[in-house]
Amino acid sequence: MNLSNAATLFKQVVPSSIDYWTLRLSVDTVESLDVRENILQPPSIKQSCGAHITVVHSGGIAYAATSQLTTAGFTQAIDQALRWLEITKQHSLVRAEDYPRPKKSGSYQTPVVEAWNNSTANDKISLLHAINKDLNISDAIVDYQATLSRRETESLIVSSDDIHIEQQFHFIVPGFYAVANKGSQTQMRTGGGWSSARQGGLEQLASFNFPTSAQQTAEEALALVDAAECPTGKMSLLLLPSQMMLQIHESIGHPLELDRILGDERNYAGTSFVTEDMFGHYQYGSELLNVSSNASIPEEMASFAFDDEGTPAEKTYLIRHGKLERPLGGASSQTRTHLPGVANARACDWNRPAMDRMANLNVEPGDKSLEQLISSIENGVLMDTNKSWSIDDSRNKFQFGCEFGRVIRNGELKEIVRNPNYRGISANFWRNLTSVGNDSTFEVWGTPYCGKGEPNQMIHVGHASPACVFSNIEIFGGA
Amino acid sequence: MENDFRDLSTKLFSQLQANEVLLINYEEEKSDFSRFNHNRIRQAGFVHQQYLKLDLINNKRQCSASFNLSGELESDLSQAQSLLNNLRSQLSYLPEDPFIHYATDINNSSFYGENHLPSTEKTITQIIENAEGLDLVGILASGEISQGFANSLGQFNWHTDYSFNFDWSIYQNSDKAIKQNYAGKQWNTETFQEKISFAQQTLPILSLESKTVSPGKYRVFLSPSALHELFELLNWGGFGLKSHRTAQTPLIKMIKDGVNLSDKISLTESHKTGLTPNFTQQGFIKPSEIQLINNGRYKDCLNNHRSAKEYGESTNCNIEHPQSLLMNAGSLAQNEILDTLDTGVYISNLWYCNYSDRNNCRITGMTRFACLWVENGKPIAPLGVMRFDESIYHILGDNLIALTKDREEILSSSTYEKRSEASARLPGALVEDFTFTL
Numbered sequence: 001m002n003l004s005n006a007a008t009l010f011k012q013v014v015p016s017s018i019d020y021w022t023l024r025l026s027v028d029t030v031e032s033l034d035v036r037e038n039i040l041q042p043p044s045i046k047q048s049c050g051a052h053i054t055v056v057h058s059g060g061i062a063y064a065a066t067s068q069l070t071t072a073g074f075t076q077a078i079d080q081a082l083r084w085l086e087i088t089k090q091h092s093l094v095r096a097e098d099y100p101r102p103k104k105s106g107s108y109q110t111p112v113v114e115a116w117n118n119s120t121a122n123d124k125i126s127l128l129h130a131i132n133k134d135l136n137i138s139d140a141i142v143d144y145q146a147t148l149s150r151r152e153t154e155s156l157i158v159s160s161d162d163i164h165i166e167q168q169f170h171f172i173v174p175g176f177y178a179v180a181n182k183g184s185q186t187q188m189r190t191g192g193g194w195s196s197a198r199q200g201g202l203e204q205l206a207s208f209n210f211p212t213s214a215q216q217t218a219e220e221a222l223a224l225v226d227a228a229e230c231p232t233g234k235m236s237l238l239l240l241p242s243q244m245m246l247q248i249h250e251s252i253g254h255p256l257e258l259d260r261i262l263g264d265e266r267n268y269a270g271t272s273f274v275t276e277d278m279f280g281h282y283q284y285g286s287e288l289l290n291v292s293s294n295a296s297i298p299e300e301m302a303s304f305a306f307d308d309e310g311t312p313a314e315k316t317y318l319i320r321h322g323k324l325e326r327p328l329g330g331a332s333s334q335t336r337t338h339l340p341g342v343a344n345a346r347a348c349d350w351n352r353p354a355m356d357r358m359a360n361l362n363v364e365p366g367d368k369s370l371e372q373l374i375s376s377i378e379n380g381v382l383m384d385t386n387k388s389w390s391i392d393d394s395r396n397k398f399q400f401g402c403e404f405g406r407v408i409r410n411g412e413l414k415e416i417v418r419n420p421n422y423r424g425i426s427a428n429f430w431r432n433l434t435s436v437g438n439d440s441t442f443e444v445w446g447t448p449y450c451g452k453g454e455p456n457q458m459i460h461v462g463h464a465s466p467a468c469v470f471s472n473i474e475i476f477g478g479a
Numbered sequence: 480m481e482n483d484f485r486d487l488s489t490k491l492f493s494q495l496q497a498n499e500v501l502l503i504n505y506e507e508e509k510s511d512f513s514r515f516n517h518n519r520i521r522q523a524g525f526v527h528q529q530y531l532k533l534d535l536i537n538n539k540r541q542c543s544a545s546f547n548l549s550g551e552l553e554s555d556l557s558q559a560q561s562l563l564n565n566l567r568s569q570l571s572y573l574p575e576d577p578f579i580h581y582a583t584d585i586n587n588s589s590f591y592g593e594n595h596l597p598s599t600e601k602t603i604t605q606i607i608e609n610a611e612g613l614d615l616v617g618i619l620a621s622g623e624i625s626q627g628f629a630n631s632l633g634q635f636n637w638h639t640d641y642s643f644n645f646d647w648s649i650y651q652n653s654d655k656a657i658k659q660n661y662a663g664k665q666w667n668t669e670t671f672q673e674k675i676s677f678a679q680q681t682l683p684i685l686s687l688e689s690k691t692v693s694p695g696k697y698r699v700f701l702s703p704s705a706l707h708e709l710f711e712l713l714n715w716g717g718f719g720l721k722s723h724r725t726a727q728t729p730l731i732k733m734i735k736d737g738v739n740l741s742d743k744i745s746l747t748e749s750h751k752t753g754l755t756p757n758f759t760q761q762g763f764i765k766p767s768e769i770q771l772i773n774n775g776r777y778k779d780c781l782n783n784h785r786s787a788k789e790y791g792e793s794t795n796c797n798i799e800h801p802q803s804l805l806m807n808a809g810s811l812a813q814n815e816i817l818d819t820l821d822t823g824v825y826i827s828n829l830w831y832c833n834y835s836d837r838n839n840c841r842i843t844g845m846t847r848f849a850c851l852w853v854e855n856g857k858p859i860a861p862l863g864v865m866r867f868d869e870s871i872y873h874i875l876g877d878n879l880i881a882l883t884k885d886r887e888e889i890l891s892s893s894t895y896e897k898r899s900e901a902s903a904r905l906p907g908a909l910v911e912d913f914t915f916t917l
Contacts (some may be wrong), residue, residue: 072551080524093515267616457895
């Protein structure tokens, strides 16, 4: 589908009498290859293509979305939006004149070094089979799988103000897992970027240790089955970036989303313990905590030049030296609150409207090597790779669990432990940040599966972080 | 659109080569969405989406492609033909797949629900007028959903239905609110007004100072909505054949160690009472019901087409996740709940559940909305939100005291990618020694 042609067609159809309109077109293509237990699963290619139209007129704001990018389809969609406009004129929460109008055109494209098609489908399938061999190292491995997908998203935003924003994103989505079982004890270990993704091409695979960590992944699954439960008690916690990702996401990202603070999400994703009056002075964490919204790390999942309201992106600090500076709010929310924000109004696809979504939310590196972090701990647990997450609707009381734990005793890594969990309260947890890893510990992660919004939206977010140490944390295991 | 789907399918089938089998799935949604905050419209609009999925099979090899339809038959046919050619060329290099499985018996079916939906304009006016002065936040979704299946062996299935789902909360202050839902096929003004009246009567207790309880074990009543939240987690992997055969089910102790739930617990996947189509995406017709747990003992799994082939069972579902979960009722009358609870917590809603120890089916999560502290059978105060961490083997096992006589019909308000047609019918549960941790 040529999006420019579709935009031209739309402009021929849209009534010139409408005060203001925007058109967001997108084509999203996902091609997936999976080999499970040495059997190639049916390969698939899925394409989603459509238009999201917003009209602002006579005090109303409304949208319509359609997969019919034709004269008839656009005409019907505009009629539907105008029907809704009549309703929102009477009952709208937000003022039509406050609807954001982008002022700058531009473009963006993910840098790709090694394109998906540089390797044949046969080569990729052979690679996945080889990973399966490395995962299947014992009769106690009862399930294993390797996956490799590409995703391409092309988007075009045009408006009645003659704004034209074209962006093209390329994602690589790799991963594998091994499941080990003995009796009624089962443990899964994932690797190779499972449940995450990166922008870029096949060159990104090495950063996820794909495929090189496959055998280690299976070995760790086996070790976890035989391991002792994680110890219980208040002690130090060393989180690797694969878990820092989740910690940042749930207990900094969501509480700082301005639409949650404004109450839009109270019926579903929840509210926030953060209130509008906290910005500028609230001590969110220790002096070591520096958090940025940064859409300029090319390989991070939510890097872009413009958000879906057309606001240009730039690196912005939200928390500096522990102090809360600004929320995660796009142009609409900034107008509603008169607070500064960032470019993060995003929609998961053409069929949903944009709203406040953290994009790339990162913790900035400190000055300690991983060895220094470990040696600073007298009694604690290292935790790696998230497997369980739960937090209250105000984003305060949380409990998270990881796939893999190792006891740290007297500054040294000791035995592996299974079912490592910890719990805490966001408002206190970040104040217990006692050491922050340096660049050598800094890794780019993220998740394609952040759920929020009514109607619901699942979207990708990026989180890059160093390893970090927290003191006096409630840690426990299973059973 | 059914006729267009028939035409498109027939034309594609006519282009198949020898030994090729083509499965075609169609999905369409025409939905109005209106999002509310502070009893005003926050975002509103209309979504029309149509998808076509092609599964091409030949010589024990299979691959698939899906795309959005434009609504213009010639253009859609051209795109489908192009994809079909791509799939055909892909098949040539694929290895054999021993677990390809699709229906070969011809079972045609059709369902056409009647459209009794009121105009969205009227519904919204009614919502805003009835909730005047209240802090209402939520989502109204309504409209038509269609699904179709056709295969080159001659089978054709169609399902069209119309429904609405209004899911909302009315806030008293901060995080204290009444959570409500009204969903179905025909909007009844009196029913809706009764729900708003109930909320208005309940709100005053939420304005009282919250009761803070210490971590520990408490006697609790789990409403059907709260129980549903637990099942929303347990349903992922709890009942699927693959998760059972690969030892990943959180109910592994029922399978491997002979652990049972309370004999009060029976669970059924009841396709016959659910809202989803009676056919799967591979053309299998679902059985009317599957007994998952019978009097506390594990019975049957949900087997999708691929697992069924791999493990030698028959296909009995579209996905290995209950879509129409039915739990048997108990004997506790509605008007006896508070007296029987005596002193403890009335849990109206749970939230954000996940496993803290999957092998022991130990789940953590939060209380949310209008949970109440009850003393001597009387609600005393709203509960400050608490984290729980408890095993299903206790909640629905040795610590289960009673299930309610009345069950609640819960229609999923989920709208990820498209409007869900999942549903559940559940009682409430009175439970002893329920563990709060934070």
